[in-house]
Amino acid sequence: MKIALLGCGTVGGGVLRICRTRVPELEVGRILTLPGELDDPLVTHDVEDILSDPSIECVVEAMGGIEPAHGFLVRALEAGKSVVTANKAVVAAHFAEFMELAAKHDVAFKIEATSGGGVPWIASIEKARRVDEVEQLSGILNGTSNYLIDSMERSSKGFEEALAEAQELGYAEADPSADIDGIDVANKAIISSTVAFGSLCRRDIPVLGIRHLTKPILDALEARGWSVRLLMRARKDSGRYAVCVEPVVISRASEEAHVPTNFNLATLVGQTVGELKFFGQGAGALPTGNAIVQDLLDVAAGEKPRYATEETLEWDPSLLGAAYLFATDAPAPAGARALLGADAAGKPLYLVFGEDPVHAGALYRAAADVDPTTFAASFSAEAAASLETLV
């Protein structure tokens, strides 16, 4: 199968290397780059050279961002080419449009590399659905935030110091907002939930990030046998669903608490298979390139997944109800009990029971209006079990 690459940075370069060294049946026929980016006879700077070339059966998009990626992918699908993309932002924003075009033109639209890098996450959800209803998803799907928390836990580093180190090592961007504010995970959560639940996930899901996680907060959690990770959480039940992204206080006995550096760990729960977890590199040229090449092999074999293009389940955030922690110098959130005392820096740690992520977000914003360094996290069921002994 002859393919073209739109973008040949880290991920595109990984695809090129894997195809050329390991998978000769995938022929890279053309590469779209910016002028001066890559010296290769296949390079073009004009997307028309690819869209109008009937020998190109499949387009790999690894440019990132919404435009011009969105326009290029629409035109590739309209030209009857299959698409494989690593671009979570454009898929989360235009999932329904892409799926409708792929169905209309009877081509494939594959998205493994959007979520979890080299972790076979999307394919595993799809496979589970052949037999099971998939009722729950959760997971660490952002390597940068995991790297920061892991680094703070293993050292005396504070957030800023850990972030500077991650930026130096290439694990965090110069502007880390998408990673630490949960935006990156939100895109992956929207994509994963749409695949898992067979219903288009809404775009405005509740999101909390880890920007205001401090070493004193981590230490206070650790003293109680807990850790914290930035997770996506999603649940479907009886025609309803909910999806959110937030820091979650977890037991140190859990698998999630031991995910090192920038690895990912994603969990699905099926009715017969139970809990399945998938661990691997969530980013990087070769792991993400591997995910794209796996998709390309499926496309070459004629696979054409079809995902939901309408929100058929009812949105019900109460499905994700949990206890919440608020670390804030603002007045106590409504319903709070200051059961956890304060962290080592003197910031009070409030506990609020029985919130859903939408209302918890409202409490967070009210507190952050007074204390912009407010941090909030939910408790996992396992960690919450030990709360009962504190109350």
Place this chain on the structure above:
Amino acid sequence: MKIALLGCGTVGGGVLRICRTRVPELEVGRILTLPGELDDPLVTHDVEDILSDPSIECVVEAMGGIEPAHGFLVRALEAGKSVVTANKAVVAAHFAEFMELAAKHDVAFKIEATSGGGVPWIASIEKARRVDEVEQLSGILNGTSNYLIDSMERSSKGFEEALAEAQELGYAEADPSADIDGIDVANKAIISSTVAFGSLCRRDIPVLGIRHLTKPILDALEARGWSVRLLMRARKDSGRYAVCVEPVVISRASEEAHVPTNFNLATLVGQTVGELKFFGQGAGALPTGNAIVQDLLDVAAGEKPRYATEETLEWDPSLLGAAYLFATDAPAPAGARALLGADAAGKPLYLVFGEDPVHAGALYRAAADVDPTTFAASFSAEAAASLETLV
């Protein structure tokens, strides 16, 4: 697709339930049981009723044991029927014969449920191989032994007490030998390695079990930041390979150290995708039934995997060289340094560097001739790193 079940105990019953409730395209047409085992109009006690029925396209074997399962599967393949089996013992013993017959009669022979229960382990190895050389495997593939160790670590229970509890809860057989002596894992290791390395794995791999793991040994390990798990380990490099099963001393910071109860966690390392881990229920009616139904759906879709039937790689146990721990009242093993003192019960803990699993097994047997309660384990690379500070 019309299928027949050979055996309808725990796993066969799970398959029946999943097919009837969730996957109508798989029609269970006949069920072979022992007299008095199941009251169902599809039941027969004569395998001929299945083998001679041309409408049965695929046979599911969940009887266990070598014979008569082996004979039934040979005859099913010869009759042009595909086979899906959960029986690790018969596959490890007759892998090459089954694969040759499946190829000769152009049918499928599928084995997902032999290794890791509901964990999609065999399929994940196969998928990784589409792009990568798979160079290493390791993992917890026996829920019973994991349950015992996890239970001993979380309580004051000794081995016998934890075993009695596991037997009561149905997590261990009345005769637990296959699980605690590593025989069950050895079968899974042979199967997994054959799939991963594309070379038939020899049957006589080195195996050590956990029968003589005691609470004082576990406590001594825990005091140094370690845990221990019964693992398979396998490696391929430059035309050579090695596979073994043994208790491995691991860091408490590792994912493996936090696998709860009877769950499994299996790891593969590919050249481009890096490390991938797969976690889930390693046994049970519905998880293992799910794995079988996944195989059946692949068979119905025309998938016919073909695995190696000859040992083309050279056996080289030095690939798995490691430091080893010996807990024994016998004289110090050759090359030992008694660096780790003794456990709380006074049993000396010897450290031997640079052994391979075959030679370590010889050292173990020499010690066990004197002290039959000798326990031996290798060190993971991560745990061994902290040994350097002790030497």
